[in-house]
Amino acid sequence: MATSVSRARRFAAGVAAAGLALSGLAAAGTTAATAATDDSGDSGDDEPTSLTIAVAQEVDSLSPFIAVRLLTTNMGRWMYDFLTNYDPETGETIPALAEDWETSEDGLTWTYFIREDATWTDGEPVTAEDVAWTFNTMMTDPAAAEANGNFVENFASVTATDEHTVEIVLDEPQVTMLALDVPILPEHIWSQVSDFGAFNNDTEFPIVGSGPFVLTEYEPNVSITLEANPDYWRGAPKFDQLVLRYIDDPDAQVEALRSGEVDFVFGLTPAQYETLQNEENITVSAAQGKRFQAITLNPGARLQDGTPFGDGHPALQDPVVREALVRTIDRDAIYEVAYGGLGEANGGYIPSRYDTYHWEPSEDETIGFDIDEANRLLDEAGYAPGDDGVRVGPDGRPLSFRFNVHGDNPQYIQAAEMMAEWAGEAGMELLVEPVSEVGSLLDEGTYDILTTGWNVNPDPNYVLSINLCSGLPTELGGPYLSDAYYCNESYDQLYAEQLSELDVDTRAGIVKDMQKTLYDDNVFVVWGYADQLEAYRSDVIASMTPQPDPGGNYYGQDGYWSWWSAVPAGEEDSAGSGGSGDDGGSDDDGSNTGLIVGIVAAVVVVLLLAFLLLRRRGATADDRE
């Protein structure tokens, strides 16, 4: 017994020593935390103001020649200037590096006049040579064409005719000449690169660009820091720093916003949006969607030469069945229920935010929700109900369709369940099956109905081009563009017309005709556009320009307007409610670290004491035995 007690004393002394050591650590922790939070705080005069965005996608490459991910292409917009930009309010083309431009009458020669007040961030002037070098490299080196090659496929030549004039000659008229989303690179730096396929541009910082932000620091999977370019010709951004911070999990991102570790999150779910709505110091934003949500009804998968493949339900090749199925979809109910009202029910292919090109059916064109009509159509076409209530086709096959839904999208799943219910009322069976990946279903043509959706750019050319007959695969397993094996000659013809039509209004008319064709064919069935849900800390960001203004989004703009225009909240307003606050916030965090280490120390002490007590009890028991 006596030995036990003295041992216990020795332990206690040890614990005390450990406690002292830990408090030393606590002090170290405090300094570390202060240093750590400084980068995201707008504290005092000498501290930079910083806007931190939570991101989940990782960097594929920092070379604009090969970067294809949304994150890196967005960053390309902030770091480099393009020939033209998009107006923040209307989304229409406005000058950027090109101050002005001219077109020859046949539309084949384009001349761009490069502004004289633009400089690279290393002080060199931006010249027409840089522009010509960028495009020529993409035209001659396949590795440099990986990301943006589609823009130059039709280019015959690009020449710098003088220091501030670039002339591009085309093989065929191309309507996207004012939507060339290609970052212009500094020739004096990039011409030293030997292999564009292997060069990631991630070894030397700061990265020389000509945009409003300069990438100064990149820690893979931790953060990316961009600093304001004070010499940007349009004016310097108001925040000193833009920081992208990696947080993989969407729920963890929301928590980081609540705790003030990040200032901006995007891609929220309706549920997250509603939770954040009532939070103090957080502003939520439901922007008009850039993306449409849709289903495709497999009209018979086939190669470009017409060879069928896959095992799509043959009944979906009957336009009557497709129309009947579409008649059972209540688009309004989908957005009301599955999207919590945060979206717009619409059948048009181009979202309504692009009002120049947006089309929606007039009342008499609408193929709207009408289950009676669906039943009538199917009755008339001879699809009589079988014993189980499911209609049977002339070939004896019941109208029972596989409905594959993106399993990671709860809204899609809910909408699919609703659609299955409605379709059932018209004697059609939808077997809803969530899948993790739809690519292989498309590759092999092994689906009947599939959820889908596309982001739409201000210029609709690309998203229209995916539904061309030439978007079908040429061989089984070969590359393709469409999600729907769509092929319609009159659609193709309209596409060719709009491609060479340089008058915006005339072109818009053709584009609308194309959308009507898509709508009438009931293959690509658009439900509408879910809102883009975002949230930011109003105690850090006083204001930002959305696109379109008003009602638009902040992240993923066509342009850099949100971050360029963002105004830091006044220092007196930004009371420290987390890491992104002012000095007070930093101090709070510092003492928090101290507190934590203190608690950890206390827990260790308690555990050790408990251990000791248990041992003593054990010893006593032994003695008794």
Added chain:
Amino acid sequence: MADSALPTAPVPQLAQSVRDRSGVRRRLRYYGEKLGGSLISLFAVILTSFFLFRIIPGDPVRTMTHGRPVSIEQQEQLRRDFGLDKPLVEQFWSYLTGVLRLDFGDSFQFNRPVTDLIGDRIWPTVLLVGTSVVISAALGLWLGVRGAWNHGSVGDRVNTGVALTLWSVPSFWLGLILIVIFASELGWFPTSGMESTGVEGWERIPDIAHHMVLPLVTLVAVVYAQYLMIMRSSLLDEMGSDYIVTARAKGLRDVIVRRRHAVPNALLPTVTLIFVNLGFVVFGAVLVETIFTWPGLGQLFYSGLSVPDLPLVQGLFILFSAAVILMNLLADLLYPVLDPRVRP
């Protein structure tokens, strides 16, 4: 079982040396078999990893370019760059020769050698998961011994109940709950990441420790029950053995019986478990690393699978399997040292 604990009768000198020679042979054969088995397993892993990940649905090029204006020509170019246009046999051959040179190729999505990516990510995982193995083993073993010795007591029932409950909790869910309470509401810990930006030198140590608390607690909470249950049940087995009765009958103190007699014998099954789990260390904890954005191999694997980034997932799969195979081998080799009963 208890026989082996009894002293054996002395053996004549001559017989002893004969036994030694055949013993050496037996031992060599034992080690040879274990080593050979491991090599065969490793080779099987290398073979299957190539085909296994080609069964995953999805086209890497399509996944990576989806939603971007990409023409069919660009898709074809990417395919050529990734070597996906070559016949499968040719792809397999270049993969095999690459693996033998420890070259796993370039990751599709990061455009960098897979070995570089693994090198960057391995230490965060070893730190986090390694620490969690040590803590959960220590905690589990300690609680397991306590539980078995006082089995049926309130403390035992509570401990086992808590451990089993935590074991059945999904780690990502527990992690998220911890984030909501301790990071977001109380603000004691960062919500994610391994360190703060701009922290240099010695200050990184407390900073990383600070970031590590929540993921570590999550991992330990979910895992320690394994050790507890195995330790507890094997100790309970031992407690019924004759040699324990003998030891007690000799009048040894309870603590001595437990520490010198019962626990060492009961420890053996847990040795294998610890080694196997050490093998899993490099695998990380995919979900926990993802929820806390811990920049380790688990998170890397997750991002590789979603593409699928074939060279990356293949390389990681081989690494993970090799680690488990190696640790199993070590456990096999160490076992005879710890337990005379399985000595060849």
